[in-house]
Amino acid sequence: MGLSLTSIHIYSDSVPADCGFNFRSFSENWFTCIDPLPCEEMKNTYSAARTLSKKTSSTVLWFYLLDSDMIWMTFFKDGKTAASYTNDGFTPGKKLFSIPALVGYEDGNKKRISNILACPDVLLKIEMLEEFFGVDLLFEPYLLETDQNLSRTRGDTLYKQYIQEEKPQSHRKPLMALKCIVKFPGKLYDHYFEGRWPSEKHYFLLQTKQEDGSAPYVPVRFTGAGFEPCDPNHFENSAPPRFNNDPRFRIAFSADNGRGKVHVEFTDQAPALFQGKAFPLPAGYFPADFLPTGEFLLSGHNRLAVVNSEKAVLANPTFKGELVDILDGHIVTTTGHSFYYGDEPGAMIYIYQLQPND
Numbered sequence: 001m002g003l004s005l006t007s008i009h010i011y012s013d014s015v016p017a018d019c020g021f022n023f024r025s026f027s028e029n030w031f032t033c034i035d036p037l038p039c040e041e042m043k044n045t046y047s048a049a050r051t052l053s054k055k056t057s058s059t060v061l062w063f064y065l066l067d068s069d070m071i072w073m074t075f076f077k078d079g080k081t082a083a084s085y086t087n088d089g090f091t092p093g094k095k096l097f098s099i100p101a102l103v104g105y106e107d108g109n110k111k112r113i114s115n116i117l118a119c120p121d122v123l124l125k126i127e128m129l130e131e132f133f134g135v136d137l138l139f140e141p142y143l144l145e146t147d148q149n150l151s152r153t154r155g156d157t158l159y160k161q162y163i164q165e166e167k168p169q170s171h172r173k174p175l176m177a178l179k180c181i182v183k184f185p186g187k188l189y190d191h192y193f194e195g196r197w198p199s200e201k202h203y204f205l206l207q208t209k210q211e212d213g214s215a216p217y218v219p220v221r222f223t224g225a226g227f228e229p230c231d232p233n234h235f236e237n238s239a240p241p242r243f244n245n246d247p248r249f250r251i252a253f254s255a256d257n258g259r260g261k262v263h264v265e266f267t268d269q270a271p272a273l274f275q276g277k278a279f280p281l282p283a284g285y286f287p288a289d290f291l292p293t294g295e296f297l298l299s300g301h302n303r304l305a306v307v308n309s310e311k312a313v314l315a316n317p318t319f320k321g322e323l324v325d326i327l328d329g330h331i332v333t334t335t336g337h338s339f340y341y342g343d344e345p346g347a348m349i350y351i352y353q354l355q356p357n358d
Contacts, residue, residue, distance in 0.1 A: 002068025006037035006045045007139045011103050012058035019052055026150040029104060030135040034144065039066070046074065054079040059102045063137045069122055073129075075102045085117055087301070089321060089335055090346065093117070103133050112159065119162065120284025120301035131158050165282065174315035174357050176295075176306050178331070182226060182351040185209065187344060188324055188334050189217075196235040202327055203234045207343075215343050224330040226351065249287050252278065273309035289326045291354065299323050304331070306354070319352055329354045 008021070010031045015023045023031040037045045042064055049062035053076035064072040074084040082102055083095040096117065100109035109132075116132060119125040130137050134154035143150060186208035190198065198204065202222040209215045219235060220227040248270040252263045264287040266274040271294055281287070281298065288299040291306070295314060298305040304323075306315040321333035331354075336347025 003138070004039045004066050004068075005064075005138060005140055006039055006042065007063045007137055008033040008037065008045065008049050008052070009061040009063070009135050009137075010052070010056065010058055011061065011135075012056060016052070016055040019055055020048070021052070026139075027135045027152045030133075032136065032139050032150075034139075034141055036141050039064075042072075049074070050076050050079055050081075053077060061103075061133075061135075065126070065138070071122060071126070075099065077102070087122070089302075112156075115163065116159065120303070122284075124162065124284070128159050128162060131155055174317070176315040176317065176354050177357040178304070178317035178319055178352040179355050180319075180350055181330075181353050182349075184349055185347065186349045187336055187347045188332070188349060190324070199234050199236045202325055203230060204324075205235075206349075209343065222325050222327055222332055224327045225353075246287075246289075248290065249274075251281075251287065271309075277309065279307065279311055288323075291329050293329070297326065299326075304354075315354075315357065317354070320350055321348065 010023065011029060012031060013029060015031050021033045022035050024034050025031050045064075046062055049060050053060040057078070059082065060076040062072075062074045062076065066072075070086070070088055072084075072086045072088070075082045081094060083093075083099050084091075085093045085096060085099075096113060097110045099113050112132065116125060116128045119128065126137055130152045131154065134152050136150050136152050139150060186206060189205040189207070204220055204222065204227075206218045206220040206227055207215050208218075219230050219232045221230045221234070247267060249264050249266050252265050262281045263278045264281055265278045266276065268275050271290060273294070274290075274296065279296075282300070282305065285298040285300040285305055288297040288304075290296055294308075296307045296309075298307060302320070303316060303318040305313050306317075307313055319331065319333050321335040323331060323333050325332045331352050333350045333352070334347070335350075336344045
């Protein structure tokens with residue numbers, strides 16, 4: 001499990017009287033709530049931050065992190081939402097370009113806030129937001145008993161480094177594109193009832209609503225262009241094969257200027273042009289698979305990177321939802337919370353095909 005927390009901050013040089021919380025200033029022009037804010041009381045702390053904003057003319061920032069992966073961030077002014085952002089895959093951002101002004105920037109920075117929020121590496125995104133805002137978003141009360149530095153100073157060092165690293169050797173015109181070939185309402189599960197897992201790759205439990213209103217769970221196999229029903233005996237009590245390591249490549253870690261760096265190293269089972277090589281992974285990307293045409297595929301948040309053996313990025317296509325499976329140049333993605341059984345309005349399944357970009 002990753003880090004989960006809630007923090008509330010006021011962008012101001014003072015705290016309103018009788019605000020109901022204890023605040024301290026660790027960074028210039030910011031006050032941070034030092035009271036415990038339980039994660040399980042997400043709705044209560046959200047409402048409390050909104051109520052607090054009615055007592056001051058300043059911006060109130062409510063920040064919520066779940067399992068080091070999901071972010072919810074809302075800026076309140078006078079009891080109303082002035083801007084909001086989340087990476088939950090469902091909820092669109094609201095007035096994102098107004099964020100710089102809400103935290104004291106006079107003009108510009110639209111491109112910067114856009115680039116930061118698009119960063120697929122959640123923890124790096126938070127670091128860059130802290131550098132941009134000048135406040136510690138990951139404050140927790142126990143930190144007051146430690147010697148950890150709770151102050152943040154505005155700057156752009158980390159942001160510039162990120163932008164530089166995100167400029168790999170790329171073709172001016174992407175050589176490949178993702179085309180959505182199938183989409184329909186439904187949910188996919190990578191585990192079966194009673195804790196049984198697929199015994200082979202590409203097997204799932206598919207749930208779609210029928211004309212009679214029912215939503216049965218059907219064992220299926222992903223074929224690339226679609227799904228076909230399969231025998232339930234393909235599900236057993238062993239670990240799912242997609243969680244096993246691919247013998248053709250492995251992830252390696254190293255340190256660089258105090259920041260962890262992640263590489264993908266290719267073994268002698270990889271295609272000949274990749275054998276013995278190692279590539280640095282862009283922030284938020286992970287090794288996924290080799291394409292039938294020989295390129296290597298990296299997966300990120302709502303996007304892919306197609307890379308050749310010389311580390312050149314041939315394409316950076318985007319997709320909707322979360323990547324679930326890859327087969328012969330086809331990918332299947334889902335929107336919705338497939339961790340939980342049950343009908344979920346708005347949940348969708350997409351199948352894309354990687355094609356030459358003519």
